[in-house]
Amino acid sequence: MRSDRGCTGVLRAGCGLVAFLAALGTSLAAQADSASLLAQAQAADPVRYAFVVARNTEIRATSDNKAFTMWWQPATGKVPAGVIVPLSGHDGWAHDGIYLWHAYAEKYGYAILSLQWWFGAGEATDDYYRPEHMYPLIAAALSDKGVKPGSVFFNGFSRGSANSYAMAALDHAATGRRFFGLVLSNAGGAAANYPPNQQIESGAFGPLPFSGIRWAMYCGQKDPDPMLSGCPAMTAARDWVVKHGASVVLFIDDPNGDHGGFMLNSANVETALASYAAILATTSNVLSNAESDCLFSWGEDTYAALLSPRRPASLVSAPYYYRHYAGTNTYVGVSSADNHLYLLDGRGALSDLGPAAPWSARAGCR
Known part of the structure; x- marks a missing residue:
């Protein structure tokens, strides 16, 4: 690693194995497994290893x-x-x-x-x-x-x-x-x-x-x-x-x-x-889990009568990342199959609310 980065937590060209261990802030014994495996990798194919480090x-x-x-x-x-x-x-x-x-x-x-x-x-x-x-x-x-x-x-x-x-x-x-x-x-x-x-x-x-x-x-x-x-x-x-x-x-x-x-x-x-x-x-x-959580929370604040109680735990059941609102037995989720937002109401009726991304933008989550 270049000296201007100080080798902190990282190994690059110019940093030796000892510097790698010292940069991680732990003893040689504590890092023996990672360090010995890294040394073994270098010895196994010095040419490819040098190619990688040089870049x-x-x-x-x-x-x-x-x-x-x-x-x-x-x-x-x-x-x-x-x-x-x-x-x-x-x-x-x-x-x-x-x-x-x-x-x-x-x-x-x-x-x-x-x-x-x-x-x-x-x-x-x-x-x-x-x-x-x-x-x-x-x-x-x-x-x-x-x-x-x-x-x-x-x-x-x-x-x-x-x-x-x-x-x-x-x-x-x-x-x-x-x-x-x-x-x-x-x-x-x-x-x-x-x-x-x-x-x-x-x-x-x-x-x-x-x-x-x-x-x-x-x-x-x-x-x-x-x-x-x-x-x-x-x-x-x-x-x-x-x-x-x-x-x-x-x-x-x-x-x-x-x-x-x-x-x-x-x-x-x-x-x-x-x-x-x-x-x-x-x-x-595509929405990340964090973005989906932001969208769900916005929905709970905006449609409080439907999505209550607020802030239930988010769950996963493929292809959905979703929340369940026990007060109204309603589910809201994002499907990884099509990246759409879905709502399942207390009567069991499923509604496709369209692409989740525009909803997220409307909610200020992206």
């Missing part, structure tokens, strides 16, 4: 001190048009995501956020972050950067793809954060015996946990494990996410591609980015 990539220890995140954005002084969040395959490093996506991100003005989700040894489930532990770290980093809902291109490769389904459910149905505008599952199917997918199937995230999510998928006809990560697996995954409410906007079936063929063929990448760009054009209609 002023911001590197931060995760809040649990188990790993780290990498954030790169174009040096334009402008807010990035979007954010690419890659999730690597097995034995992957966070700097791989920056290295592989950098040229495309620079071309289109996107930032990149990459989490080190493998702990550096082993292949068991606990040698990686589980989705329920990984998603809050990614969401916190996105919030810290002021990233808007619907503006993230989340993509998982191989083992990362196998976890993309649970990550999408957490983003949309479980938390209602709705950062992900497009999810790409790249050569990793939705295994029926994987506990997070079993939770989705059992209804733990609601009847349609993927409602409102736009999805892309990639498979290579030459993938050596067709039933795990090849085209039969990805076709089944496509049907499964659609069953649970997703809209699959792109399915790349590459006749010449193998397991890693998505990134090896720039046409595949550009096709996915074109879908992402089209989605980004609509993000102005």
Whole structure:
């Protein structure tokens, strides 16, 4: 990191490992896990690591001190048009995501956020972050950067793809954060015996946990494990996410591609980015939870007789982020499926009040 930033909480070119630990304000022992993993990452591929650091990539220890995140954005002084969040395959490093996506991100003005989700040894489930532990770290980093809902291109490769389904459910149905505008599952199917997918199937995230999510998928006809990560697996995954409410906007079936063929063929990448760009054009209609809360509170003050008592807790039931008013048994919610505002009155009549964004503007919430 440049000396004018003082290395506070961040590692950049010119800051050593000791400076990184000192900047975090904790002892070497307290930071041993994050620090040793960072050192291991650097040793694993010095060329890619140097590439990332040389481009002023911001590197931060995760809040649990188990790993780290990498954030790169174009040096334009402008807010990035979007954010690419890659999730690597097995034995992957966070700097791989920056290295592989950098040229495309620079071309289109996107930032990149990459989490080190493998702990550096082993292949068991606990040698990686589980989705329920990984998603809050990614969401916190996105919030810290002021990233808007619907503006993230989340993509998982191989083992990362196998976890993309649970990550999408957490983003949309479980938390209602709705950062992900497009999810790409790249050569990793939705295994029926994987506990997070079993939770989705059992209804733990609601009847349609993927409602409102736009999805892309990639498979290579030459993938050596067709039933795990090849085209039969990805076709089944496509049907499964659609069953649970997703809209699959792109399915790349590459006749010449193998397991890693998505990134090896720039046409595949550009096709996915074109879908992402089209989605980004609509993000102005997406409300964050905080904006929805502001709108609900305005409604309670404006229509007090209907929406009472005021300030009930906001809840999530995909695709809705909503409040229930026990005094009149009325529900008001914003749907992630179409970003409309809905009202369900005490008689059970559902009214579509139209796009939520104009209501939010009227309420002074944007």
